[in-house]
Structures are given as C-alpha cells and as structure tokens.
Amino acid sequence: MDIDKFKQWMEFAQNYQTGEFWNSVFDPSKAELMNRDLPAKQPKQPFPPVDMFIDESRVILVIELPGFTKEEVHLLVSGNTLTIQGTSSAPFEMQHTMKERYYGEFKRTIQLPEPVESRNVSARFHNGLLFLSYFRVKIQEERVFIE
Structure with missing residues (x-):
C-alpha cells in the first residue's frame, strides 16, 4: 500500500x-x-448529441463524436429509425488522475422524419463530426377505388 x-x-x-x-x-x-479513481459516468444528456436539419428535399444530421474514429462508430437504418453505436477506450494504458470523459459503449436511437433505405444515406466523418444526409422521397397520393 x-x-x-x-x-x-x-x-x-x-x-x-x-x-x-x-x-x-x-x-x-x-x-x-x-x-479521483471513480469511472466517469455515462452523460445524462443523450450521447452523442445530434442536430437534425430538414427542408423540402433533404434531411441532414450532424452527430458530435469527439475523439472517435470512423472505425469505432456503426450506423444502422431500419425504416425511420437510425441507430448510432460505438465503443471508445482511453487513449493511454495508465492510471487516471482525473477522468471527466466517458469511455465505453454507447448506443442511441434517433427517429427520422420518414423511412429511408441505407443505400440512400451518405455519411462523412470529419473533425469529430459525423454528417449524414439523404434526399427525401416524395410519395404521391394515389386514389384508392372502392369496389
């Protein structure tokens, strides 16, 4: 001791x-x-933070992932649901003297304004920000005839 x-x-x-x-x-x-020696707790605010922008033709999401690489993050799309998940580990194999950042697994589910297929989503990772965008599909109304 x-x-x-x-x-x-x-x-x-x-x-x-x-x-x-x-x-x-x-x-x-x-x-x-x-x-000092306690692990940082999972943030109370949703992690990662997400901003969503929408107009008539497209949807853009900006996801904040500081310290992550694109290899540590996985995206899944199912209908109108986007799931962001990943794992981060401490950059050094040393004892912490201060620990404010969260290390470990995270998973967040975001409801999108409408269903989208993964092949129509583009994703770009730059400076700790993940940018997702897709064009909105306009579904035209069709008349249903009653028999």
Whole structure:
C-alpha cells in the first residue's frame, strides 16, 4: 500500500471515530480526492448529441463524436429509425488522475422524419463530426377505388 494512501486512510478512520466524518464528506476540498479513481459516468444528456436539419428535399444530421474514429462508430437504418453505436477506450494504458470523459459503449436511437433505405444515406466523418444526409422521397397520393 502506498504511504500517502495509508495516511489518507488513517485520517479518514480517525475522523470517523471522532464524529468529523460527515463534515469531511461534504467538504468541497475533498471532492477531487474522493472521485479521483471513480469511472466517469455515462452523460445524462443523450450521447452523442445530434442536430437534425430538414427542408423540402433533404434531411441532414450532424452527430458530435469527439475523439472517435470512423472505425469505432456503426450506423444502422431500419425504416425511420437510425441507430448510432460505438465503443471508445482511453487513449493511454495508465492510471487516471482525473477522468471527466466517458469511455465505453454507447448506443442511441434517433427517429427520422420518414423511412429511408441505407443505400440512400451518405455519411462523412470529419473533425469529430459525423454528417449524414439523404434526399427525401416524395410519395404521391394515389386514389384508392372502392369496389
């Protein structure tokens, strides 16, 4: 055991015995120490963030994936549903002293305005942004005759 960690443990145990434990739990100066080795949690906001733009002829999605490569991201289209999934890993095999970014698997499903086939979707990855676009198919109304 590291001597510094041992000292921290002894201080913690002493505070617990003297009733100072709860005061130190809520001490902002100890927050960094207590969270240092904990993994970053999955963000509460949907990940990855997506912006969708639409006009009469096409739909464009901009998906924010900082630090990812295109090989780490997979896209699936089924009807009017787009699924974005991938995995990221820490860039270094070292111990974290601070960890704010999320590493691990993610999966997000986006509802598209109308059904689309994957062969009609173009995707381009540039500077941590994934751009998807497709042309909208105009379905003409057809009269149904009653027998």
